[in-house]
Amino acid sequence: MPEQKNVRVRFAPSPTGGLHLGGVRTALFNYLFAKKHGGKFILRIEDTDQTRFVPGAEEYIFKTLAWCGIQPDESVQHGGDFAPYRQSERKASYAQYAEKLIAMGKAYYAFDTAEELEEKRKQIPNFQYSSATRLQLKNSLTLPADEVQKLLANGTPYVIRILLEPNEDIQFTDLIRGEVHFNTSTLDDKVLLKADGMPTYHLAVVVDDFAMQISHAFRGEEWLPSAPVHILLWKYLFGLEAMPQWAHLPLILKPDGNGKLSKRDGERLGFPVFAMDWTDPKTNETITGFKERGFLPQAFVNMLALLGWNDGTGTEIFSLPELCEKFSIERVTKSGAKFDYEKAKWFNAAYIQKTPAEILTIPIADAVAAAYPNATYSDFLKAINLVKDRCALLPEFIEQTAYLFAAPKKIEIATIQEKWTTEKNTFFEQWTDFLASTNAIDAANLETAFKTLAAENNLKIGEVMLPFRIMLVGGKFGIAVFDIASFIGVEETIARIRFTLQQLA
RNA sequence: GGAGCGUUGGUCAAGGGGUUAAGACACCUCCCUUUCACGGAGGAAUCACGGGUUCGAUUCCCGUACGCUCUACCA
Missing domain, CATH: 1.10.8 (Helicase, Ruva Protein; domain 3)
Structure with a gap:
């Protein structure tokens, strides 16, 4: 990839709750891309919606990323040359751009209240605040200049909306999807600056991506439809040459049916969706995370990386450093992937083995x-x-x-009892005698002795092996019987045999 | 409704004009183990549909269908 610019990417979550799979994956892809190209991974907190502030959510994001081993190079916690990294602290920087757009004739003041718009939406089937409707609404395009000034002067709440020319074709290249086209006529005049003075996402991403010199902007596919607005903003404000390259990541879908994976699906189907436990401060409800469910962070990260990406060779197990080396945004899949918890567990099992x-x-x-x-x-x-x-x-x-x-609390005695014989009883008595007298208690020796003794008693191995297992573990499960006997020792083995023998008597 | 994006076995997916259409998970069968698991060997796809283009399309183009996302002073 001929990339002259310094690679700077950002993960920009809004701190409104637990970080789920999709969010962590977006962070991971950003991180991998940065590392691959020797660039910087920036964590920017998008907290422009004050009504959605959730205490602890920001801290949770940092903890999650730390657990995953993907450390930001720049963030509110790591510092950096482009601080502050919290949009609420950058509030002052946004209005000037909105004003600039107004001066350019690319934006306008709108005084419609939320209720008025709500009403419009109710009345008109597919209402959009756009070239088709804005001349019938309360804004600086329809109101006389002096009245606009008066409204502004006496503190009437207003928003600033982008002014979209109708029928303009917007085209850009998405690193994953290729050429993407939009026509402005299908778009609406998005709010750029809210009545509380905070920017909306649309203004904030563009302004901050520019300010932080972001070279590549990766985000979920749900952002694709608003990309043309961002592109226009770049064109008006900073020039298309400075614009980052875009890549819209495929969505992670629920395992059954279709649709975006939600935390509800996890609860419904019994698997985690959040990376780590998240306790909602309002309801005090805790949603289990992958970490607490027993996932190793390396496995979790590996699994996430392969959800929508592969290196083309069929290899599936990659360490973080390997991922950093192999990752390429072009190899990210276009289509959404249904999350498969079984596969996730397989990754974890693989990591547990190693x-x-x-x-x-x-x-x-x-x-x-x-x-x-x-x-x-x-x-x-x-x-x-x-x-x-x-x-x-x-x-x-x-x-x-x-x-x-610990000795099993319940012994499946019935299984033994069905085919119990005095010969077997004799065998186990001899077996305990042998155990009491031996000091060669490694598994191999025990097995040899056990088999020899069985043969001496004219018993098939299988006839006594299963009872022995049940005596030791309580049922038909567990690791190799002689490993168990060896591990728990002769005394305990004898005790467990006797306990069952008594019940059989 | 509109716009955008997507569509290869149950799931994740490789491949991308001529292939026996990789591999992984899950499932089934068998082997190993006189438990189970691990491991090993097998098993399953007319590449959504219909038209083109082509000597030849799963691969390219156009439609259709279906799915998803967006369509908030949320991100």
Whole structure:
């Protein structure tokens, strides 16, 4: 890619709640692109809507990104030459551009109240504030100049709207979709500056992307329809040469049916949508995140990267550094992808396999301590390695190792009882005697001894193996039986056998 | 309603004028393991539909259908 400009990209979330999959992925793609091109990744807080302020949301965004390992180069927390990075703190800078547009004849004051517009929308089927209707509305285009001045002077609330010429073709190149065309006649005169003096997104992105020298602007596909407004703004204010290159990312869809994935879908279908737990400060309701559900951040990031991007080779497991090296915006898919939680778990399982037990233990340390207060650290490490390949989610380590740290509470006695014989009873008595006398308790030795003893008693291995398993773990599940016996030790093994034997008697 | 974008197996997807149309997840069968899982071997697509262009279209063009997004003083 011949890219002369310094690469500067930005992720610009609005702090209104938890960050979901799509948001994190947008951040990730921005980050990867920046790293790939030796550029800067900027985090800008888009908090221009004061009515939607949610305490804690901004902090949550930083924590989420940190967990994912995608650190901004510039942000309200990391500083940078283009501070402030919070749009509410840049409020003063927007009005001048709106005024400039008015002076240029590209924007105008509008005094219609929200109620009046609401009424219009009710009356007229497909009402749009545009060339077709603006001459019948209350604005500086229809009102005499002196009245406009009077309204402005006495503090009448107003907004500034862009003045769209009808029937103008707007065309631009999207890095993912190629040429995209729009006609201004289908657009409306978007509000640029709100009555409270804050800019809308439309003005703010353009002004800030210019101010922060953004070279590439990536955002969700939902922004595509308003892109022409942004392009016009660039053309009027800063010139098209300075405009960043656009890329509109495909949406992440719900697994069943169609439509954008929402947090409700997660609750409905039983999987996380937010990266980390998010507690709504108003309702105090907590929505589970991938982190708390037991995902490793590397797995989460890898999974996200492959949702809408691939390197073309079929490889699916990439570390963050590898992603930074391989990522290219052109290889991002055009169409939306249904989120597949099973696949997400597969990624996590893959990462669990390759992550050392010492690391896996960190995020589950508290849960382990609560579940098995007597388990030693080294025992748990050993246990993790034993059950590793059957865990897709971190909390599964607790369940999967349960019978290694405590005798099963319930024994599926019926399964043994059906085919129980005195021969088997004899066998297990001999087996406990052997265990009591041996000190070779590694799994391989135990297995050899067990098989030899079974043969001596004219019993098929399978006839006694399953009962033995059930005695140790309570049912037909778990890791290799002799690994279990070896892990829990002779005494405990004997105790568990005797316990079941008593019940069978 | 309008505009924009999209459409390859159940899902994610590679490929992109001539291919046996990769691979992964899930599912099914088998092997391994006398549990399960892991692992291994198999199994499934007339590339939305209809027209073109072409010697030849899943690939290019045009329509249609369907889906999604937007259509707020929200982002």
